[in-house]
Amino acid sequence: MSGLATSARVVGALGARSIRQTFRRPQLMSPIIVFPTLLLAIQTGGAGAGVNLPGFPPVQSFLQFMLAGSMMQAMMLAGNSGGIAFAVDIEMGFTDRLFAAPIPRFAIVLGRLAGTAALGLLAALWFLAIGLVFGAHIEGGIPGALLAIALITASALAVGGIGAAIALRTGSASVVQGLFPLVLVVLFLSSAFFPQELMVEPAKTIAEYNPFSFIVEGVREPIISGIEAEQTLEAVASIAGIILLGLGLSASALRHRLRVG
Amino acid sequence: MEAVADTAAAPSWRANLATVLALMARAKNELIRVPGAAIPGVLAPTIFFLGLNGVFGALTQLRGFDTDSYVSFIAPVSMLQGAGFTGAAAGVNLARDYEQGWVDRLLVSPAPRWVLLTGNVLAASARSFVPASFVLAIAFALGAHWPGLDGLVLCFLMVAATAAVGACWGSMLALHYKSQAAAPLMQAGTMALVLLTPAYAPLALLQPWLEAVARVNPVSHVVEAARQGFVGGVTWADTWPGLLALTGLLVVLGALALREMRRTNV
Numbered sequence: 472m473s474g475l476a477t478s479a480r481v482v483g484a485l486g487a488r489s490i491r492q493t494f495r496r497p498q499l500m501s502p503i504i505v506f507p508t509l510l511l512a513i514q515t516g517g518a519g520a521g522v523n524l525p526g527f528p529p530v531q532s533f534l535q536f537m538l539a540g541s542m543m544q545a546m547m548l549a550g551n552s553g554g555i556a557f558a559v560d561i562e563m564g565f566t567d568r569l570f571a572a573p574i575p576r577f578a579i580v581l582g583r584l585a586g587t588a589a590l591g592l593l594a595a596l597w598f599l600a601i602g603l604v605f606g607a608h609i610e611g612g613i614p615g616a617l618l619a620i621a622l623i624t625a626s627a628l629a630v631g632g633i634g635a636a637i638a639l640r641t642g643s644a645s646v647v648q649g650l651f652p653l654v655l656v657v658l659f660l661s662s663a664f665f666p667q668e669l670m671v672e673p674a675k676t677i678a679e680y681n682p683f684s685f686i687v688e689g690v691r692e693p694i695i696s697g698i699e700a701e702q703t704l705e706a707v708a709s710i711a712g713i714i715l716l717g718l719g720l721s722a723s724a725l726r727h728r729l730r731v732g
Numbered sequence: 733m734e735a736v737a738d739t740a741a742a743p744s745w746r747a748n749l750a751t752v753l754a755l756m757a758r759a760k761n762e763l764i765r766v767p768g769a770a771i772p773g774v775l776a777p778t779i780f781f782l783g784l785n786g787v788f789g790a791l792t793q794l795r796g797f798d799t800d801s802y803v804s805f806i807a808p809v810s811m812l813q814g815a816g817f818t819g820a821a822a823g824v825n826l827a828r829d830y831e832q833g834w835v836d837r838l839l840v841s842p843a844p845r846w847v848l849l850t851g852n853v854l855a856a857s858a859r860s861f862v863p864a865s866f867v868l869a870i871a872f873a874l875g876a877h878w879p880g881l882d883g884l885v886l887c888f889l890m891v892a893a894t895a896a897v898g899a900c901w902g903s904m905l906a907l908h909y910k911s912q913a914a915a916p917l918m919q920a921g922t923m924a925l926v927l928l929t930p931a932y933a934p935l936a937l938l939q940p941w942l943e944a945v946a947r948v949n950p951v952s953h954v955v956e957a958a959r960q961g962f963v964g965g966v967t968w969a970d971t972w973p974g975l976l977a978l979t980g981l982l983v984v985l986g987a988l989a990l991r992e993m994r995r996t997n998v
Binding site: 501502505506509512513514515516517518519520521523524525533652655656658659660664665669670671673674675 | 775776779780782783784785786787788789790791793794802916920923924927928930931932933937938939941942943945
């Protein structure tokens with residue numbers, strides 16, 4: 472069997488393991504599905520009248536507007552949960568056994584990222600299903616839905632890379648878990664939950680330059696109006712930037728871990 | 733000999749009080765010795781407070797909003813949310829204590845079950861002042877209205893009682909599942925209880941389904957009672973429903989938690 476096929480099998484096996492691990496532990500599953508769904512319900516019901524504010528973009532409903540934000544939240548928490556699970560593997564010595572196995576080291580990280588991306592995919596499907604069940608239209612149709620799913624899946628891979636890098640660098644689940652509030656900060660300082668033009672300073676200005684605002688707008692546009700090339704390209708560029716950052720940090724952290732043991 | 737047997741069967745109220753105070757002191761020591769453990773409980777409501785204010789601050793422009801200051805409107809909600817998280821954390825800590833065998837040692841002591849539960853619940857009430865004070869300080873820095881001394885005392889009373897309700901809920905789940913894996917259920921429960929209310933906007937501006945839920949959720953009265961000093965004046969008419977709701981929740985959830993504690997065998 473060729474080296475590439477072996478690596479692909481390792482990535483597949485480790486990815487499947489990380490998905491099973493998440494489903495078996497409610498502590499890991501809950502942030503991905505339960506909390507974002509609860510917040511989606513509460514924010515849609517509580518701030519839904521916001522669509523009547525002057526300057527709010529034309530939308531069918533606040534639920535339709537919020538779907539992209541909830542997908543982003545679930546995707547980012549999937550990345551964080553993936554990092555926690557990876558750090559637990561390091562703490563328990565499982566990763567050391569993988570390092571000693573005759574498999575490429577990058578496949579160990581990619582396996583974890585494949586699992587995180589799959590959870591991102593699951594989150595995107597979950598929230599699209601919720602939106603459709605509760606009457607939200609996907610204005611971009613099936614291509615729009617597929618684009619939103621693809622962007623969220625790729626974003627999960629990107630954010631998972633940063634989570635994996637921190638797990639490899641620190642080897643501590645509690646440190647990675649401590650980043651959980653940071654996820655909320657990044658989301659609140661983006662246009663995930665409300666139009667950037669209607670946010671209050673300084674959140675408004677920060678949201679304007681936050682790369683996650685570009686991603687969320689790229690995911691939102693196919694849902695609320697249709698596929699727009701500009702928003703899509705900006706989202707893809709932001710995701711690519713985060714992937715490169717995550718891979719760079721992961722590679723450096725992996726070298727560090729192999730050096731210090 | 734009979735007197736000794738009686739004492740063993742039913743400790744005096746002084747002994748019970750000493751046990752409650754010892755359990756509260758243990759929780760305080762935990763806070764002092766591991767201050768980092770308190771950070772998530774303080775950070776989460778603070779982030780929510782700052783985030784919600786930044787994101788939904790423009791909602792006050794809607795007709796029907798009681799105030800033009802969203803900071804004042806949302807600050808008491810975040811304080812109650814912090815109390816809910818603190819109560820849930822008391823449940824998580826109890827589950828941890830069970831997993832580590834500490835609860836077994838408490839259960840074989842002569843202390844009645846209700847005393848053990850009371851110690852855990854009152855400790856959570858006391859701890860809830862930490863995140864509430866932190867959020868309030870930030871709210872004042874951002875220009876929240878001064879609620880008056882009566883409004884402030886009432887708000888902190890609501891915070892302490894909400895933490896006690898959250899601790900009863902968390903303790904019930906901790907003793908039922910006997911595992912920290914139930915933590916998300918504890919946290920989600922208190923979060924839903926506090927936020928399925930007129931937390932983000934007045935009742936009239938909520939979506940119909942949430943308005944219907946908020947009208948039957950007893951914690952809505954707690955939110956209104958805690959908020960009244962910040963967005964208007966304190967009145968008895970807006971206070972007693974909150975006190976009644978918390979008393980009812982404490983009785984029901986306290987009884988359920990006590991039932992789980994009595995069912996817990998060593």
